[in-house]
Amino acid sequence: MKREHLLWLASSTAGASSLLQFGQGATFDYPGVRFGADKKFSITVFSDLHFGEPSWTGGGKGPDADWKTVGVMNSVLDNEHSDFVVLNGDLTSCEFVAPENVTALIDQVTAPLVDRNMPFAATFGNHDMSKTCSTRIMSEYMWGNIKGKNGKRLSLTTSSVSGPYEQVGTSNYYIPVYASTGGGNPQLSMMLWFFDSKGGRDYGKVDANGKDVPVAGWVDDKVTSWFRLTRDAVRQQQGRVIPSLAFVHIPVHSTQAYQDQGREPATAPGLNEELIGHQGEVCDSDNNCNYNGADTPFMEALVETEGLMGVFSGHDHGVDWCMKWSKDLPNNSPANGNGLNLCFNRHSGYGGYSEWTRGGRQIVVEEDKLGENVLETYIRLEDGSVSGRVTLNSTYGTDRYPPVAKLKSTGL
Numbered sequence: 001m002k003r004e005h006l007l008w009l010a011s012s013t014a015g016a017s018s019l020l021q022f023g024q025g026a027t028f029d030y031p032g033v034r035f036g037a038d039k040k041f042s043i044t045v046f047s048d049l050h051f052g053e054p055s056w057t058g059g060g061k062g063p064d065a066d067w068k069t070v071g072v073m074n075s076v077l078d079n080e081h082s083d084f085v086v087l088n089g090d091l092t093s094c095e096f097v098a099p100e101n102v103t104a105l106i107d108q109v110t111a112p113l114v115d116r117n118m119p120f121a122a123t124f125g126n127h128d129m130s131k132t133c134s135t136r137i138m139s140e141y142m143w144g145n146i147k148g149k150n151g152k153r154l155s156l157t158t159s160s161v162s163g164p165y166e167q168v169g170t171s172n173y174y175i176p177v178y179a180s181t182g183g184g185n186p187q188l189s190m191m192l193w194f195f196d197s198k199g200g201r202d203y204g205k206v207d208a209n210g211k212d213v214p215v216a217g218w219v220d221d222k223v224t225s226w227f228r229l230t231r232d233a234v235r236q237q238q239g240r241v242i243p244s245l246a247f248v249h250i251p252v253h254s255t256q257a258y259q260d261q262g263r264e265p266a267t268a269p270g271l272n273e274e275l276i277g278h279q280g281e282v283c284d285s286d287n288n289c290n291y292n293g294a295d296t297p298f299m300e301a302l303v304e305t306e307g308l309m310g311v312f313s314g315h316d317h318g319v320d321w322c323m324k325w326s327k328d329l330p331n332n333s334p335a336n337g338n339g340l341n342l343c344f345n346r347h348s349g350y351g352g353y354s355e356w357t358r359g360g361r362q363i364v365v366e367e368d369k370l371g372e373n374v375l376e377t378y379i380r381l382e383d384g385s386v387s388g389r390v391t392l393n394s395t396y397g398t399d400r401y402p403p404v405a406k407l408k409s410t411g412l
Contacts, residue, residue: 047314050351089125089249126199270321
């Protein structure tokens with residue numbers, strides 16, 4: 001594919017805004033970020049922050065909880081010195097938030113990043129998508145208004161798939177990561193992919209009975225088609241496989257199939273304190289849930305993507321392990337993931353259910369090891385300690401690790 005055709009493909013679905021220019025490469029002229037001088041790229045992932053949840057819900061503890069969540073973010077970032085932050089869904093419990101208060105809440109969510117001039121990207125979760133909150137409005141506000149102390153735009157969150165809001169959602173896009181060397185013309189080294197698994201409620205709509213209108217909780221087939229087309233175009237233009245990471249709030253069904261089969265704590269260390277909720281799960285008013293297989297095309301696209309080092313999700317507050325999908329899983333299509341790594345984040349916020357110690361997932365990719373499908377990842381807890389450190393490589397899934405302590409947060 002010619003370079004101008006690739007650029008048209010990237011920009012034609014992006015709407016009015018383009019990605020922030022943290023770095024550009026002559027061979028792949030699309031704005032992104034880059035590896036540091038130490039030849040590492042370190043990402044902190046905060047998930048399920050649940051800002052704005054009132055105390056009467058039982059899960060949240062009101063404004064005090066939000067300030068404690070800011071404290072979690074500050075502690076993790078002070079300990080990690082990351083290059084980039086991903087807010088991986090459920091930034092808010094927006095079903096409790098009036099439309100006029102959304103932007104102030106986003107300011108609070110991103111304040112620790114503003115203080116550090118930290119570039120970031122977001123996916124949106126089922127609690128961000130509500131009758132009173134639009135994730136597209138959130139994304140646009142981040143793009144235009146969240147700036148660092150140096151005055152530079154920090155958000156790379158955008159929307160690259162056109163279509164109805166309730167069908168495709170918002171946070172479907174990619175960010176290039178360029179090489180540490182090359183001056184103003186660095187080589188494309190890695191891709192970060194972001195997907196919207198939706199869920200929640202349609203913005204501003206009610207049905208004939210005056211009830212909120214639910215939105216399907218999976219990555220839409222149109223988004224999957226965009227991913228395949230763009231991924232293949234990048235590979236053709238570059239003439240090689242580009243290593244990548246993917247972020248989506250609600251995990252795919254294979255994670256629950258793996259859990260059902262019997263996760264081994266020594267080879268997949270981490271919290272495993274609830275039954276996984278996943279994409280394609282449809283529940284009735286009595287909370288009887290069935291799986292409809294709607295995320296199958298998305299799982300197939302992930303499995304077939306060469307160089308995809310890991311897929312990172314949140315949503316389930318009591319789960320934070322990583323799995324290697326290298327064996328057939330029952331009642332799942334595709335059955336085998338060809339060694340794909342799928343990881344859960346730690347519940348980061350004091351809003352939302354569960355009392356397990358809050359924290360953020362850390363991902364460290366070494367530039368010199370790109371192409372080997374290897375990275376280090378662990379949970380940095382709010383007290384500064386580390387939990388569940390593992391190396392995702394060819395032997396992950398057979399390597400044995402010490403058990404993870406089931407610590408609980410204090411206060412509130």
